[in-house]
Amino acid sequence: MQTLDLLRRKFGALLIFCGTVSGVMLFAVMLLVVANVLMRYLFNQPVTGTLELTESALPLIIFLSLALTQMRGGHIKVVLLTQHLPKPLERAARVLAMLAGFVLFAWAAYAGWLMAMKSFSIGELERGSIRFPIWPIKFAIFLGLALLAIQFLLDAIWVAAGGRLDDDKHEVLE
Amino acid sequence: QADTYKWITFKPQGAGDAQAITTQWLVDEFAKRTEGKHSITVFWGGSVAKTREIPEALAAGVGDFGDVITPYFPDLMPLNNAVGFFIPQPMNARAVGEFMEEMHATYPQFGEELAAQNLHAMGFRPLEDYGLLCTKPVKSVADMKGLRIRSYGFAYPKLIEALGASPVSIATSEAYEALQRSIIDCTPIGPALARGWKYDEVAKYYIEIPLGASFGHLLAMNLDTYNGMDDETKAVVDQLGKDYLVEYARVLDEDAARVRELWKGDLGVEVIPFPEEELLSVIDDAGVQGVRQEWIDKANAAGVPAEEIVKAFDFK
Amino acid sequence: MSSLVIGGIGVAALFGGILLGINVMVVLGLVGAFGLAALVGMKAATAILGTVFFDTTHSFHFSVIPLFLLMGFFAMRAGLGEDLFEATTKWLGNLRGGLAISTTLGAAAFGAASGSSVGTATVFTKLALPQMLDRGYDKSLASASIAIAGTLAVMIPPSALVVVYGILTDSSIGALLIAGFIPGVVFAIVLCFAIWLTVLRNPSLAPQENYSFTLREKFASLKLAGPLVLLIMLIVVGLYVGIFTPTEAGGIGAFATLTLAVIRHKGIKGVELRKTLMETIQTTAMIFGILIAALVFSKFLALSGVANTVGGYLTGLDVNRWVIVVLVSLIYLALGMMMDAPALLAITLPITHPVMMNLGFDPIWFGIFVVLLVEIGAVTPPVGINCFVVQSASNGRVSLEQVFKGLVPFVLAGFAMLILLCLIPQIALFLPSTML
């Protein structure tokens, strides 16, 4: 249990780091968008590549924070039936739910890996008013999906071993 | 046994344009020519796969037929994107379709490039001849200075820069509002598509700058599906692909003529001639040439005689 | 097994999984992916999973969502919510349910500008929900009024969804956008009326504050609310006049609220920039997680033919045209429970639009009618995206069940609005007719 807790904390630190990167990118996108509007009106000279950079930043912002959101209990679920179940059954339902998440995102990560490798092998480029390779974004998506799968697995083991999750605590507070 | 094939397309059925009408024509013809033995069910409007998902979805067998918007995949299928690297070029829509048929018939590399993705091209759908649709009149290259022109794909950015304008990347679905709000002044497009996307509601000047027709869409198939067909059905598909181009070009011409009539009437879109030589004078621009050279290098690497092929793109 | 049977099993599995407490994103994605595998094979399902994440998120258009979220979070840090509610309580405080009513009107104005149903719901959850709860409003009433008010964004122009309808049905987009204005405003008023009636029936849901304020105090409070009202005006005018796109409005709005927050806290430190950004990205991830999973499920449902079959059967009946209208509405309400809006339109319009045109209905009118149905679908369980967003942005102060429970009067208001549109089609058709 203690090892597991340590592992979860270490992994959590990694997710927070990824989330920080994501947050910084969002802030940068905001500045870029504002700069583009100002440049367009003040100097009739839009910032070259605003569209390409903005649209390529969005997958990074989303997928680098996906697992963090799960860790913090941010993904939505309904607790209509399970809250009335006896404790062991409720726990079994929770573990099942986490494992379902693991299966989906492990599958998605595998699919994402295939796509990223393909993009890399053909040297896929973003070709607009500026050019840059697209494959790093696809690898970041794979990374985000894989991190989420791992988080679901860690949570499943944690709950099975009798641990509590962040979102359980919310309900206790309520 | 009787088979029901799936056609996955981004095109909405209700669009009522040449693409949607002839897709339905093709599906009906297929049933007729196989004497009702086989049929195709169309999944319209991107409900199963959106534009950028179609090649992967098709290759993996989500559908059997589908429309691949070739210019979205310059790195995945560079050879089949030949026309897209050469804007402007002199061929009209029908000629571009015939050019693609000839390439596939002459150089096996064109088909092999698709086969490597588990795809097969059963037909070709070029886009109509393009000009510029603008919110203000443009009569010469001088008038273009400082205009914001919508750009997409890999050839337009450099061409627009060479014309002295600023390329602005805007998605097709966002161009309507962008024109309406003067975020862009012009977009390259043809009459039928301009009507289809309703851009002519908000931009009232059509500049006849001869950008040429572009390619366009592959009418693609899952290669396994194609190989799995009996010879009889295969022959129907092959012939249907050829007949499709004729039917499509006919409907497209009709459509363009109809739109131009509408423009003269209630829609009030003014068609403005543009001196061809002014456009041709920017082809030698280093940026434009750089894009062209990029294709030539890729084609040479793929083992086709690029210098020979690109003669088709010379203005006489 | 036939595709239809697989589709039916998938729908049952979706409901079952959600009731079991599996998170909604996972159920949608998992049922969708295994459903696709059952229909067209494992390899095909993997291909969809491989492309859908990138293709959905690699979009300039969708960047509007995190930017509006950021704007909402910064607005909260700047205390704009408190200020607005200081002002509204001074003006509407004596009216029972006044805060919920002013929230609805504010969200209508804000949503008009933003065009983002989800974004508006988030911003107003951040702005208005804590205020209402702190003043003793019922959790269900407070949260549900925000969830439904957010949907006004897709009807009042500008609206991306209306453009989607125009393209799918070959109708005039300009006319459609203008057509949405009056129905959007009327629906906002109908919603306010629903709040008023709800509170009238059960006064304990919303406390009445018995302060009396002088006119001078009332006008002084406007100065506090000024910055937010000014900001909304800036965005509305900027969008209408065409100074910027929705995404740009999001960026400018976020930057402006950040500036206000910095002024309020006399420096960047008090803004808690890092915490705000982290909250924003997590909400963003949650929204897109659901959006993408819903897309996977939509693809499965489309491919199974369930949607087409049900629609084709119902609309093919030989009965009075208003019976068909009711049946068409039921299709949208049923599918709207489970699907995201653009996919819903893409699947249904090819069937419903020709039928409605044959019956002699106006395409513009039908567009507004469908958008209203989609708005209702955005709040109905089990997949009520706006409710998810409100719950998520509430930081655990309300549960999903509470939000859904509070929606009953507003869904009824939606039905009333549908009937109103049928009785007086001019609500939608008046403005476009003046265009010509």
Ligand code: NA
């Ligand atoms: Na709007």
Ligand code: NA
């Ligand atoms: Na719903």
